[in-house]
Amino acid sequence: MIRSFSLALCIFFLGCSHAPETGRTQLIMLSSSQEIALGHEAFAEVLKKEKIVSSGEEYEMVQEVGEKVALAASRLYPNAVRGYKWRFALIKDKDMVNAWALPGGKCAVYTGLLPIAKNKDGLAIVMAHEVAHVIARHGAERASHSMVGAAVVAGMAMADMNKRDRSVVLGAYGLGVALPFSRTQETEADQLGLYIAADAGFDPRQAIPLWKRMGTENKGAPPEFMSTHPSSKTRIQQLRRWMPKAMLYYDTAIAHEDALQTNNKPKN
Ligand SMILES: [Zn+2]
Numbered sequence: 537m538i539r540s541f542s543l544a545l546c547i548f549f550l551g552c553s554h555a556p557e558t559g560r561t562q563l564i565m566l567s568s569s570q571e572i573a574l575g576h577e578a579f580a581e582v583l584k585k586e587k588i589v590s591s592g593e594e595y596e597m598v599q600e601v602g603e604k605v606a607l608a609a610s611r612l613y614p615n616a617v618r619g620y621k622w623r624f625a626l627i628k629d630k631d632m633v634n635a636w637a638l639p640g641g642k643c644a645v646y647t648g649l650l651p652i653a654k655n656k657d658g659l660a661i662v663m664a665h666e667v668a669h670v671i672a673r674h675g676a677e678r679a680s681h682s683m684v685g686a687a688v689v690a691g692m693a694m695a696d697m698n699k700r701d702r703s704v705v706l707g708a709y710g711l712g713v714a715l716p717f718s719r720t721q722e723t724e725a726d727q728l729g730l731y732i733a734a735d736a737g738f739d740p741r742q743a744i745p746l747w748k749r750m751g752t753e754n755k756g757a758p759p760e761f762m763s764t765h766p767s768s769k770t771r772i773q774q775l776r777r778w779m780p781k782a783m784l785y786y787d788t789a790i791a792h793e794d795a796l797q798t799n800n801k802p803k804n
Contacts (some may be wrong), residue, residue: 551563551564551565551680553673555672555673555724556613556615556616556671556672556728557613557672557724557727557728557731558672558724558727560720560724562672562673562677563677563680563681564673564676564677564680565676565679565680566676566679566680568618568619568639568673569619571639571640571673571675571676572619572620572639572640573640574638574639575638575639575640575641575642575670576640576642578638578642579623579625579638579640579642579644582625582627582644583625586625586627586628586629587627587628587629588625588626588627588628589626589627589628589647590626594626594647594650595626597650597656597659598624598626598645598659599624600656601656601659601660601663601736601738602622602624602643602645602663603622603624604660604736604737604738605660605663605664605667605732605733605736606620606622606641606667607736608664608732608733608735608736608737608789609664609667609671609732611735612731612732612735613671613728616671616672616673617641617671619640620640620641621640621641622641622642622643623641623642623643624643624644624645624663625642625643625644625645626644626645626646626647627644627645627646627647628647629646629647629648630647630648631648632646632647632648632649633646633648633649633652633750634646634648634649635649635662635663635666636666637663637666637667637669637670638670639670639673639675639676641670643663643666643667645659645662645663649662652749652750653746654746654749655742656738657733657738657739657742657746658742658745658746658749660733660736660738661729661730661733661738661740661742661743661746661747662746662750663733664728664729664730664732664733664736664738665725665726665729666725666729667729667732668724668725668726668727668728668729668732669717669721669725671728672721672724672725672728674717674721674724674725677721678717678718678721723774726743726747726771726774726775726778727774727778730743730775730778730779730782731778731781731782731785733782734782734783734785734786734789735785735786735788735789736789737786737789737790737793738786739786740779740782740783740785740786741779741783743775744772744775744776747768747771747772747775748768748772751768
């Protein structure tokens with residue numbers, strides 16, 4: 537009893553952190569470097585297995601949107617993405633309406649998502665939502681809950697992740713045996729994602745029609761876009777609440793782009 541209590545106390549002090557933006561207290565037992573190593577490993581495996589598109593209009597669009605989203609994420613949440621080496625894979629699978637991001641900045645979009653994303657703004661909203669899950673360390677958080685449960689019972693050391701914990705983390709990020717994020721995490725990813733997309737120069741108002749399209753056209757999709765998302769009505773109310781702040785980011789980004797264009801115009 538005393539042993540489990542001191543272990544629990546130790547876990548509490550070791551694993552207590554806060555989500556960016558919302559300040560929500562999180563219990564996270566994995567280090568960032570463990571998470572990043574896992575992300576790299578999983579990404580390399582995916583690249584070997586899937587059909588990767590590496591040229592063409594759709595590929596260029598994913599690179600452009602991805603790079604802008606990554607830059608905005610680094611501006612808004614620099615501590616959360618330190619050491620990231622961003623990559624944006626486009627996977628050829630027209631039936632898969634999905635995208636994911638892994639710790640370390642490894643992201644993927646499936647070609648099946650593009651018709652529903654419809655345009656760069658829509659794609660940016662989805663990619664920024666995925667990046668937000670990583671920034672807020674939602675996969676590690678989910679895994680930590682099950683790891684802590686197991687550790688308290690068994691009194692085991694948690695320095696090494698076993699196979700089960702690894703698959704839980706990856707599943708939580710939408711890979712392998714998918715483990716849906718909680719509703720709280722989805723709401724958090726919507727909020728952070730909205731700010732990131734807006735700061736990247738994409739219209740945050742497009743998030744409302746985008747998530748409506750995802751809700752109605754995305755039947756039978758993977759859990760990431762289905763099960764625990766807030767109901768459409770709640771989601772739209774929340775997006776409207778965050779919109780004024782998102783519009784400040786967007787207006788600043790657009791003003792900055794305009795100024796750049798004016799400066800780059802040849803002078804007569
Ligand atoms: Zn999500």
